[in-house]
Amino acid sequence: MLFLQLIADGLVNGCAIGVVAITFTYVYTTTGVFHVAHAGVFTLGGYLAWYLSKEGIPFVLCVALAMVICAAVGAAIEKGIYEKLLKRQATPLVQLIASLGLLAVLQNLVAILFTPNVLQFESIAWRMKVLHFGPIDLTIPQVLTVFTAFAAVYGLIYFSTKTNLGRRIRAVASNRTLAEITRLKPFEVYVYVMAISSALVVLPSVFIGLDQAMQPYSSVLVLLTAVIAVISGGLGSIRGAFSASLVMGIVQNAVLIVVPGRWSIALTFTLFIVFILFRPTGLFATKIRRAS
Amino acid sequence: MSLKVQNIQAGYGDKAIIGEVSFEVQPGTILGLFGHNGAGKSTTLRAVLGSLPISSGEIYLDSKRIDHLPISDRIEAGIRLLPEGRGVFVGLTVEENLSVVAEANLRGATAGIQTEEIYELFPILKDKRHSLAGGMSGGQQQQLAFGLTILGSPRCVLLEEPSVGLQPDLVEDLFSHFRRICTQYNIAAVLIEHKITSALKIVDNVLILNSGQVVFHEDVNVTRNTDIWGYF
Numbered sequence: 244m245l246f247l248q249l250i251a252d253g254l255v256n257g258c259a260i261g262v263v264a265i266t267f268t269y270v271y272t273t274t275g276v277f278h279v280a281h282a283g284v285f286t287l288g289g290y291l292a293w294y295l296s297k298e299g300i301p302f303v304l305c306v307a308l309a310m311v312i313c314a315a316v317g318a319a320i321e322k323g324i325y326e327k328l329l330k331r332q333a334t335p336l337v338q339l340i341a342s343l344g345l346l347a348v349l350q351n352l353v354a355i356l357f358t359p360n361v362l363q364f365e366s367i368a369w370r371m372k373v374l375h376f377g378p379i380d381l382t383i384p385q386v387l388t389v390f391t392a393f394a395a396v397y398g399l400i401y402f403s404t405k406t407n408l409g410r411r412i413r414a415v416a417s418n419r420t421l422a423e424i425t426r427l428k429p430f431e432v433y434v435y436v437m438a439i440s441s442a443l444v445v446l447p448s449v450f451i452g453l454d455q456a457m458q459p460y461s462s463v464l465v466l467l468t469a470v471i472a473v474i475s476g477g478l479g480s481i482r483g484a485f486s487a488s489l490v491m492g493i494v495q496n497a498v499l500i501v502v503p504g505r506w507s508i509a510l511t512f513t514l515f516i517v518f519i520l521f522r523p524t525g526l527f528a529t530k531i532r533r534a535s
Numbered sequence: 536m537s538l539k540v541q542n543i544q545a546g547y548g549d550k551a552i553i554g555e556v557s558f559e560v561q562p563g564t565i566l567g568l569f570g571h572n573g574a575g576k577s578t579t580l581r582a583v584l585g586s587l588p589i590s591s592g593e594i595y596l597d598s599k600r601i602d603h604l605p606i607s608d609r610i611e612a613g614i615r616l617l618p619e620g621r622g623v624f625v626g627l628t629v630e631e632n633l634s635v636v637a638e639a640n641l642r643g644a645t646a647g648i649q650t651e652e653i654y655e656l657f658p659i660l661k662d663k664r665h666s667l668a669g670g671m672s673g674g675q676q677q678q679l680a681f682g683l684t685i686l687g688s689p690r691c692v693l694l695e696e697p698s699v700g701l702q703p704d705l706v707e708d709l710f711s712h713f714r715r716i717c718t719q720y721n722i723a724a725v726l727i728e729h730k731i732t733s734a735l736k737i738v739d740n741v742l743i744l745n746s747g748q749v750v751f752h753e754d755v756n757v758t759r760n761t762d763i764w765g766y767f
Contacts (some may be wrong), residue, residue: 410627410635417626423606424584424616425683426639479626 244378249496251376255385255454257492258392259447263469264476264484265396266440272479273416273436275335276325280342281444282466283349284320286459288313288445289452290357296366306449310442317441318434320345325437326430346463354459361458370453384453391446396485399443403481412436416479464508468495471515476525483527491515536597536613536690537561538583538723543592543602545582551590552578553747560691560723560740565714567738567755568727571767575747576727577619580693583725584616585609596691613690617697622680625669629660629679632668633686640687647688648720656712657682673700681709685716692717692724698733706730710737735759743767 263285270278288309295305324345328338364370373380403409415422415432422429448462469484472491476483495511502510519525538560546552553575560566568576581587583594585606594602596612604612624632633650641647654661657678663671668679677700684692694713698706714737717724728734735741741758743751743766751758751766 404631407635407638410631411639413627414624414632414635417624418621421618421622421624421683424610424618425636426610426687427635428607428639 246497246500247378248380249499250493251379251381252385253493253496254489255381255388255492256495257489258389259451260465260469260472260492261485261488262392262395262447263444263465264472264488265399265481266444267466267469268473268476268479268481268484269399270436270440271473273412274321274325274433275338275419276342277335277339278325278342278437278440279339279466280320280345280349281440282462283346283353284313284317284441285444285448285465286353286457286462287316287349288441289448289457290353290459292445292449293362293364293452293457294357296364299366302367306445309449310445313445314438314442317437317439320441321434321437326433329430350459350462357459359459361456363456364453367453382454384450388447388450388454391450392485395443395446396481399439400481402439408435468508468511471512474525475515475518477527478525480525480527483525487526536721536723537595538691538725539593539595540579540583541593541595543579543582543589543594545578545587545589547587551747553582553744555592556744556747556749557592558740558742558749558752560725562690562721562723563718564739565717565724565726565737567731567734567741568725568744569731569734569741569763569767570744574744576744577695578747579744580616580695580725580727583609583693584614613688614693615684615689615691616693617680617684617695619695619699622683623668623676625667627668628665629668629671630664632679632683633660633664636683636686644688648685648716650686653682653686674702674705677701678705678709681713685713685722688720689722692722694724694726694728696727696729698728698730706733707736710734713737731763 263281267278267281270276270281291309291312292305295308296302324341325338328341369383372383374383374386403413411427412432412435414427415429419429468491469488472488473484476487491511494514495507498507498510541557542555544551544554556579558566568579570576578587582589585604589602592602593600596614601609601612627635633653637650641649659675660679660682663675668676677697681697697709701709710733716722726734726738735755735758738755740754741751742749743763745766751763753761
C-alpha cells in the first residue's frame with residue numbers, strides 16, 4: 244500500500260517537474276538560450292496567484308491572470324534581454340550568465356514584493372481535501388497537477404504539429420538561418436515561445452504551492468531536476484522530457500522504501516549519471532541527417 | 536526586379552575576399568557566377584543577401600539601394616538564397632516544410648509559386664510528403680530546398696551549388712525548371728555552380744571570379760565561343 248502511495252506521489256511530482264521540463268526544452272531548442280531564469284518565472288507565477296487569491300479573486304481567474312502576466316514577463320525577457328544579446332553576437336555562455344543574473348533578480352523581487360518566508364495558500368479551503376482512489380490518497384491540488392500536466396503536454400504537442408505557428412516554431416528550432424531567409428521571422432517566434440512557456444510554467448508552480456508551500460528560492464531544485472529530465476529524455480523532445488520527468492519523479496519517491504528521504508535526490512541523480520553514460524543522446528533522440 | 540552590384544568589396548575581418556566586383560542581373564535572366572574554390576563566389580552572394588557587410592561599393596534592387604539594410608529587410612524586398620547544404624528544416628516533414636514557408640510567403644495569395652507547383656516539379660516530394668526531411672536522401676533534400684527557395688513570389692534568387700547531391704539527369708531537369716520559372720515569374724537569378732557545362736545551357740550571362748576579382752564577364756553566346764577555362 245505504502246509503495247503504491249509513493250508511486251502515486253512520485254507521479255504527481257513527475258507531472259509537476261514535467262511541465263517545467265517541457266517548457267524549458269521548448270525555449271532551449273527554439274532560442275538556444277539555456278533559460279535558467281525560467282525558475283524565476285516559475286516562482287513569480289506561484290506568488291502572483293497566491294497574492295491574487297488573497298485579494299478574494301476566484302481561483303481560476305487567479306491562475307489565468309498569473310499566466311497572462313508571466314507570458315508578458317517571458318515576452319519582455321526575450322525582447323529586452325535575449326534578443327538584444329543575440330543581435331550583439333553574444334555567445335551562449337554570455338546568455339546563460341545573463342539568465343542566471345535574471346534568475347537572482349526575479350527571486351529577490353518576489354521576496355521583496357511578497358515575502359521571503361515560506362507561505363501557503365491559506366485562502367483556498369479545498370487545498371487540503373483528500374480524494375480516495377482505492378488504496379491511494381491524493382489531495383485535490385495533486386489531482387489537478389496531473390490533469391493540467393497532461394493537458395499541457397498534449398496541448399503543446401497538438402499546437403506544435405497542427406497549427407501554423409506551432410510548425411513555424413519547430414522550423415525555427417530546426418534551422419534558424421534558413422528560417423530567417425525564408426521569412427519565418429525567428430525573433431518574433433522567440434517572443435511567442437517565451438510567452439507560451441512562461442504561461443504554462445505557472446501551472447505546476449501554483450499546484451505545488453497549493454499542495455505543499457512556496458518559498459522564493461526553492462524553484463532552483465525544481466529546475467535542476469527538470470533540466471536533468473530534459474537531457475535524459477533527449478534534448479528537443481517534448482514527449483521525451485515529460486516521460487523522463489515522470490520516471491524521475493517516481494524513482495525519487497520509490498527509493499524512499501530503501502533509503503531515508505534526504506538521500507533520495509542524491510540517489511536519483513546518481514542513477515541519471517549512470518543512465519547518461521550509457522545513452523548520452525537520451526531516450527527519445529531522433530535520427531536525422533543534413534544534406535551535404 | 537533587377538539586381539545591380541557596383542564595385543563591392545567584402546571579406547572576413549581585415550582580410551578582403553572580393554574587391555571591386557560589379558554586375559547587373561535583369562528580371563527574367565540568370566547570371567552564372569563561376570570560379571575555383573575560394574574565388575569569392577559565396578562571399579559575393581552573402582554580401583548581396585546581407586549576411587556579410589560590404590566595406591565599399593553599392594547594391595541596388597531595382598533602383599533602391601539595399602546595401603545598408605539588414606538581411607530581414609532584403610528578404611522582405613524579395614531576395615531569396617538557396618544555401619549550400621543546409622536548405623531544409625530537418626525536423627519537419629516535407630509537407631510541413633512547404634506549408635510553413637508557404638504560409639509565411641504566400642499568406643493565402645493565389646499569385647506566386649504555390650506548393651502544388653513544387654509537387655509537380657518534384658513528384659518525389661509529393662510521395663514523401665509525410666516523411667521527415669532529415670530522413671531523406673541528399674538529393675531529395677536538395678529538391679525540397681530548391682522548392683522552399685522559390686515558393687511564394689521571389690524577385691531575386693541566389694542559388695549556391697544547387698546540383699550538390701543530385702543525379703546528373705535530375706540536375707538537367709532542375710536547371711530547365713529553374714530557367715522556365717525565372718522567365719515566367721520575371722525573377723533575376725544568380726547561379727553558383729561547379730557543373731559549368733550544364734549551367735551554361737540556362738544562364739544568360741557569365742561572370743568568372745579569380746581571387747576575388749572579376750576576370751571575365753560576358754554574354755553566354757560569347758562565352759560559348761570562348762575558352763573560359765583559362766580564366767580559372
